[in-house]
Amino acid sequence: MSGAWVRRQAGGRLARSAGPVPAQVDDYTVQCQQDLGDLIIVRLYKERYSFFPKNPWYCNYVQVCAPNGRIYHFPAYQWIDGYGTLALREATEYVAEHWAEDSFFGYQYLNGINPGLLCRCTRIPDKFPVTDDMVAPFLGEGTCLQAELEKGNIYLADYRILEGIPAIELNGQKQYHCAPLCLLHFGREGNLLPIAIQVPGVQAWGWVLCECCQRLSQTPGPDCPIFLPSDSEWDWLLAKTWVRYAEFYCHEGISHLLETHLIAEAFCLAMLRQLPMCHPLYKLLIPHTRYTIQINSIGRAVLLNEGGLSARSMSLGLAGFAEAMVRALSEINYDNLYLPNDFVRRGVQDLPGYYYREDSLAVWDALERYVTEIITYYYPCDAAVEGDLELQSWVQEIFKECLLGRESSGFPTCLRTVPELIRYVTIVIYTCSAKHAAVNTGQLEFTAWMPNFPSSMRNPPIQAKGLTTLETFLDTLPDIKTTCITLLVLWTLSREPDDKRPLGHFPDIHFVEEAPRRSIGTLRQRLAQISHNIRQRNKCLPIPYYYLDPVLIENSISI
Missing domain, CATH: 1.20.245.10 (Lipoxygenase-1; Domain 5)
Structure with a gap:
């Protein structure tokens, strides 16, 4: 037998005593007499011909207790407005818990929502001057970058198609843009992990440009550092976030x-x-x-x-x-x-x-x-x-x-x-x-966990290592208004x-x-x-x- 527990909050009047009063919070337990098997999706129906009025309901989450003791948690935190269906999946909470991990970062290239970009790398491109000394500590013992290239274990995510596109202002604040490169390694343990990220800095193409017309190119240089997993926690996380922004x-x-x-x-x-x-x-x-x-x-x-x-x-x-x-x-x-x-x-x-x-x-x-x-x-x-x-x-x-x-x-x-x-x-x-x-x-x-999929960046790409802090990381992410609009879309x-x-x-x-x-x-x-x-x-x-x-x-x- 499976049991589902639903918490929701009413946001309107209900006739007589058929339901809760405005803004009242209620918990509902629903019993099922059979094993539902592995749960992929939960759908909440608000039917036109039930006793529910058309007033909006706010659903916090759904928890399902399976016979084997496993508890499924389906976050919602959404309004059910009018009559219709709300589809909930469990993965949203997983993303919020694991988004900063290198293994999950690599996993998304294979089984995320953009799984057709990654390419095997047989030669390090000139515009991405990664050396063996840089990445050797992340390849495992008894091997080197050239050996891993020849084995087919090195992969490249190149966002060159975004190069040189100017950013605009949002909410009165200038936004920033870049076309990063990310090198990944498929290791002996079966994980695809990022081992080097290049985040291009601001460069003018051929002549001096005003600040609002500056472009970002993938040309390597002193303002275009290559970030590594051994860099500081916040440097590495911000470099990965720039990649997710390009995604x-x-x-x-x-x-x-x-x-x-x-x-x-x-x-x-x-x-x-x-x-x-x-x-x-x-x-x-x-x-x-x-x-x-x-x-x-x-x-x-x-x-x-x-x-x-x-x-x-x-x-x-x-x-x-x-x-x-x-x-x-x-x-x-x-x-x-x-x-x-x-x-x-x-x-x-x-x-x-x-x-x-x-x-x-x-x-x-x-x-x-x-x-x-x-x-x-x-x-x-x-x-x-x-x-x-x-x-x-x-x-x-x-x-x-x-x-x-x-x-x-x-x-x-x-x-x-x-x-x-x-x-x-x-x-x-x-x-x-x-x-x-x-x-x-x-x-x-x-995408619901915004740092995993930001639509804008409020600070320019990092041009030197060791300067990123929690505060600067948060200041780079989209502001609240932009985030809310993106989530609505x-x-x-x-x-x-x-x-x-x-x-x-x-x-x-x-x-x-x-x-x-x-x-x-x-x-x-x-x-x-x-x-x-x-x-x-x-x-x-x-x-x-x-x-x-x-x-x-x-x-x-x-x-």
Whole structure:
């Protein structure tokens, strides 16, 4: 038997004696007669037709006491306004307790909300002059930097795409920005740990600039020190926090907004304009476009508008945020969107403990096999692909409107064979579903503890060692107002829709033939097996990774 204990505070009037009076605090205990197994998520429902009025409730937290004695703690500290659902996950508290640890810092590159940035390093770049003397104490006995490079145990996180973007003022105070570099080592104990961080200092590019126009480059120099784990506690923590700050922009602007929301919107609009409803590709793709245009339109109006929430919480402002996306768009390559290629390109195809890689490839394989069955049913030969003018118009519009006609992107302007079409459609469906889930589902868990994911920095990058204190560290983090706005944005982005449709569940019947409907059933079976495998594996993990559990992946980008 499991027991759940809920504490909440009422914030409005209730009729007669049906509930608490305003501002009253109550504890609720709910008994369950069966073992619920490992808990991943708790959802609190405030139903329209219960005795609860529409007045807002404030939920502090939920504690679940399992039969084996384990106590799950799900922090909430949020209002339930109106009727709806509040989804709670346990990981938020874990982040608050472990965010400063090197092991958790490294873990986030593998299984956090931006797991596609890390690359294997085979040669130390000239702009990051790390020497063996610097890092030898952190590599273990009997080895050296060159040996670890050759073994493939050194990894690099390079935020060069953020280089040179100017910061703005927030709340009347100048903000600061930089493009750090971080070197990590995968050690014998199985942990990925940071061993060197370069935090660029303020430099003028070619001529003297006024203070408000100063840029930050990755050029090494006396004002661009390399910080090490052996430095003072606060120096090292602040260096890692600058890296986490850069992660904010690479995740929110590039991995999340650009590479899922905006690209999926281009796929969707081209489909609506070029493919009629009776077209088999329309039937295959339409479930994966549900609400995408609507949610992006709301985002532009509420989050990305001039003077809106994002503009008031990011040190780069809307212009700098857009600049990062423009740069990333100019580097998007079609071959890298084929998921198996991306892991090989980054040299992380055999990196242990990379559960994101394991789960994403499993889901990718299920989707690719599903797409193969559908495509080969409707396109029995290459000539059928090449002769489909509506299909070719769809592909051409995506190349022109999404990639802006950039030939170096490698995006096709036409498709000539069945395998080419299978690859293309698999990329589209994966982008619109699992790829978004990987970077969106855990947002609030990893970001609610602001020092782990700051959106702005109030002091310039540290240019000398030994000067950072607790006071200067806190003064560098975002102020309270900026933090609150950022949390509001991230909370908004993390809310689940009330009518969520998990991957593979298509209640709207578009295919009427028996063969594609059998393929849908087979897809669900494969996804159910993946879900089972993930949950069994997670039982043995200190930090469960479930963002790509198919039951938590939506068919489309709807939030």
